Amino acid sequence: MSAAQPWGFTDDMGMELGAARVPERVVAYVRAGAALLDLGVTPVAVYGSGHDGPGYDPAKAGGLDAAGVPYLGPGRALDEELLRELRPDVIVDVTYDGKSPYALDEAVADRLGVPLAALSVGNELTLPEILDRFRELGASLGAAGGAGSAAADLAELAEAEDFLRGVAGRTGLAVLALSGAGPDQVHLARPQAWPELARLAALGVRLLDPGPGPGANWLTADWGRAAELRPDLVLFDNRFHAVPPYETPPGTRLAAWNPETPPSPAAYARFFRELAEALAA
CATH class of the missing domain: 3.40.50.1980 (Nitrogenase molybdenum iron protein domain)
Structure with missing residues (x-):
């Protein structure tokens, strides 16, 4: 997918997101960011939840720390100016209730004018369905490796x-x-x-x-x-x-x-x- 193409994605809160081009600069909740990295999309930065401290939790980081992806601290205490300086094209969070993002206040994304996609990780979806939704988002963001890599991971x-x-x-x-x-x-x-x-x-x-x-x-x-x-x-x-x-x-x-x-x-x-x-x- 070319970054020059228009982009659209409907998240699990029912939000229809769109942009004039495929987002290239992704900021994500650490769990979502680690998944996207596995799928071939490297975030420019990630943030934590209210359970997290000022540094990466090794259990949650996946390959992010080794890949050199900066960690911004807990999402609810995020420095908005620092986030603005990163110039994100999209923010990716998770949702447990299908109504609100888990780790970042939607108002932050609204103030920055950045679309926020929240994907469900709650029990209204099965694990295979959750994995499919992240794969769909990764593919929409131009995940490296394409269908062959996805098939190998599923195998x-x-x-x-x-x-x-x-x-x-x-x-x-x-x-x-x-x-x-x-x-x-x-x-x-x-x-x-x-x-x-x-x-x-x-x-x-x-x-x-x-x-x-x-x-x-x-x-x-x-x-x-x-x-x-x-x-x-x-x-x-x-x-x-x-x-x-x-x-x-x-x-x-x-x-x-x-x-x-x-x-x-x-x-x-x-x-x-x-x-x-x-x-x-």
Whole structure:
């Protein structure tokens, strides 16, 4: 796609975006930016969420830091003048509710006169649908590599899924996904609330549900509740703001889980393979 061609894209908030030419200077939320980088679109800069600090979270950065993509800090505290100096053609965020971007106030983009595209990462879409939407956006932005690279990435993901399906079927281990909040509190993931966990269940991974209680995505409890579920393997949130597991039954295996894995086939292929290897260990 030539940058001289008109550009249009409808995001997952229903916003019909357009420009006289294909955007070349992309600023993105770190999760979206890491996915776009995997897909062949290198952002000029990325920003974080309210959970993020002044520097890159290694769990969320993907290949961005190694690629030299600048990190601007949390989106809600973004320096608008610095953002203006970057001359972005488009800002890319994610949305969990289909109504508002997650990490950046829409008013910032409005003041800059820059279109903002927000793609859904919530459970109203399946993981394959989320990956398709990011692929569509990347293709509209002239992703390097084209159809051949996309097909190779999808083939790699399919192989990783087959590998995980086979291991999960052989082992039958019980898996609990959680995010540590401190020595006295843990957030236990409800599998069907997370597209990637729902995908794991579809591939045969035996995910444990924390049971009734408040919270749509998490059940917040103490570590004793996590131990009572008797998982064979704990998928623990490895983002910077989370804490490692404090209490698990003896012999429980551990594997890292980033609830903000970049929505790209390559990133999820890595995650699925790492989980399969942990289950098989």
